[in-house]
Amino acid sequence: MTPGRPLAKSLLGAAVVMLLATGCPGGAGEGKAVPTSPRAQTRVAGGTLNVLMHADFEHLDPARNYVAQGLDFGRLLYRSLTTYKSEPGGVGTDVVGDLATDAGTIGAGGTSWKFTLRPGLRYEDGTVIKAADVKYGVERAFDPELNEGPQYIQLLLANVPPGYQGPKKSGKSLSSIVVQGNTITFQLKRAVSDFNYATTEPTTVPVPRTRDTGVRYDDRVFSSGPYKIDRYERGKTLTLSRNVYWDRRTDPVRGAYPDTIVCSFGLDTATIDQRLIADSGPDKAAIELGTPLAPESIAQALSNAAVKSRSVRGLNGHLSYLAINTKKVPKLEVRQAINYAVNREAYRIARGGRTAGDYATTIMTPLLPGYHAYDLYKARPQGDPDKAKRLLQQAGVPLPLKLTVASSSIGMGVAQAVALQSALKRAGIDLEIQAVPPGVYYGTIGDVTKMPELAFSTWGPDWPSGSTVLPPQFDGRQIRAKGNTNLSQLNNPAINAEIDRISAIRDPKQQAPEWSKLDEQIMGLAPIVPLLYNAGIHVRGSKIRGAYLHAFYGEWDVVSLSVG
Known part of the structure; x- marks a missing residue:
């Protein structure tokens, strides 16, 4: 554990305590003691856990998995070198x-x-998991067809040949990953005091070379975790059963209580809400992933004491924001105008009102070490369309200015886009809405050729540090053709240089406030509009035991749930 990590833990812990106090069994009010904690609940083995989702996972291939619910769920199927505690x-x-x-x-x-x-690690067919498989798993993540996932390890490794595209396409192995028997050593370009946080990412999931099917690995990953895939119909259903070769004695984290896990995809959010509220039949053993209560369901849920006792609400450490493509919106005054024109109040109403989160004005969230509050664009929550119009006039662009925004095609995705459309109209911007199916949303806006002028997005830190927020989103050297996380496509030499300077600071306590200063410097270029520090209300079935939102993933901790 590196210096400064206890601070991060205490900040995140405070948010989760608030979160649990509003909705755990017993219906305690905010700030009051909770009679029944997840840790105290008796978990039982057996049964079927049902997972209700509006869209399929974008990716389960560990090299490509980079969305919160996918990262959370992926731990049922595979294991990485390190991981977060499930508590x-x-x-x-x-x-x-x-x-x-x-x-x-x-x-x-x-x-x-x-x-x-560890000794005794085995895949679903009983073969031994080897350190060489971990190395291969990291190397295959360099393949440009598979690089939608985290990039930290790839960018930190020393002596990577220029243009390296993984062992299959480049025909070679990396010298900076050294395997000796059951040990694996990573040689890095620079000193990194918290590299073991990067190894929690699925980049370090072992993949046997003989099982690697390239882009088709998404459909049938080879299990190193407690469950394996029995049936997967993309966009419809996914069924997991036990990996009989998984040994609980080798795993300090996963409970693996249910016998079977069944995911149902393609459900609209209203259907998910009503099924969980009704709590009938198989839905008594159900949860949702990636789908907190929709705005129209919140009052119904919270006015019912029984439903409220099965709900959890609170900040989750994520930021919702509007990305501005600086390649298509190159004038600073236009990007600043959009910051003034946005109506955060209308956006929050579209997302469910006050329960959806707090108004945001920064890139880093209040839960991160070093965070400091500031507001460069001092507009009311309703926005300042007059200021926005003046900036557009200074920019010399023809009015009305025509822009396009990408948003999810269902539920709150539609409502938030309409709210933005109305707000920008007041400032002299005609906004076209590009509705994108949720199962391919991040793949679409992460393609630099398909990213429109604007896109709604969300970002959560990969671990409690500004290093996992600002570089992946604003370092121009990290822009890639597909799987791009720098949605604004900002490539500013001064920002890039500052990222390098801060990254070289080895003490996280000294590093943390520097990231916050860079946060404000980046916002001076207006590459995004911060919208909300996210919160949400999640409901579970009455037979779900051991339920809590994981402090890192912001979703139900699926590896700790039982049914009974």
Whole structure:
């Protein structure tokens, strides 16, 4: 554990305590004691856990998995070198060994990290999980067809040949990942004191070379976790059953209580809400993933004491924002005008009102170390259309200015786009709405050729540090053709240089406030409009035990749930 991590833990823990106090069994009010904690509930083995979702996972291939509900759910199927504890509260951000015996050993002044695999690790067919499979899993993530996932390890590794595209396409292995028996050592370009947080990402999930099917691996990943895929009809259903070769004694995190897990895709949000509120039949053993209560369902749920006792609400550490494509909106005055024109109040109403979160004016969220509050564009929550018009006139653009925004094609995605359309209209901007199916949404806006002028998005830190917020979203050197997370396509030399300077600071306590200063510097270029520090209300079935929102994923901790 690196210096400063206890601060991150306490901040995240405070949010989760508030979150649990509003909706755990017993219906305690905010700030009051909760009679029944998830830790105290008796979990039982057996039964079927039902997962209700409006869209399929974008990706389950560990090299491509980079959306919160997919990362959360993926832990049922596979294991990484390290992982987060599965416990309620702030300890959920503590890193522990997963495949590895511990959280890793740092060496060579921070430029080397060594991990030793546990004995007794086996895939779903009974074959032994090898350190060489972890190395292969990292290397295949360099393939441009598979690179939608996290990029931290790829960018940090030393001696990567220019243009390297993974072992299949480049025909070679990386010298900076050294395997000796059951140990694996990563040699890095620079000192990184919290590299063991990067190894929690599915980039380090083992993949046997003989099982790698390229882009089709999404459809049938090979299990190293407690469950394996029995049936997968993309967009319809996914059924998991036990991996009989998974050994609980080798796994400090996963409970693996249900015998079977069934995901149902393609449900509209109203249907999910009503099924969970009604709590009937199989839905008594159901949860949702990625679908907190829709605005129209909130009053119904919270006015019912029984439903309220099965609900959880609170901030989750994520930021909802409007990305502005700086390649298609190159004039600073126009991007600033959009910041003034946006009506956050209408946006929040579209997302469900006050329960959806707090108004945001920064890129980093209040739960992160080093965060400081500021507001460069001092507009009311309703926006300042007159100021926006003056900036558009200064920019010399023809009015009305025509722009396009990408938004999800269902539920709140439609409502938020309409709210934005109305707000920008007041400032002299005609907005066309591009409705994108949720199952391909991030793949679409992450394609630099398909990203329109504007797009709604959400970002949560990969671990409690500004290093997992600002570089992946605003370092111009990280822009890639597909799987791009720098949605604004900002490539500013001064910003890039500042990222390098801050990254070189080895003490996280000293580093944290520098990220916050950079946050404000980036917002001076107006590449996004911060909208909300996200919150949501999640409801579970009455037979679900051990339920809490994980402090990192912001979703139900699926590896700890039982049915009974």
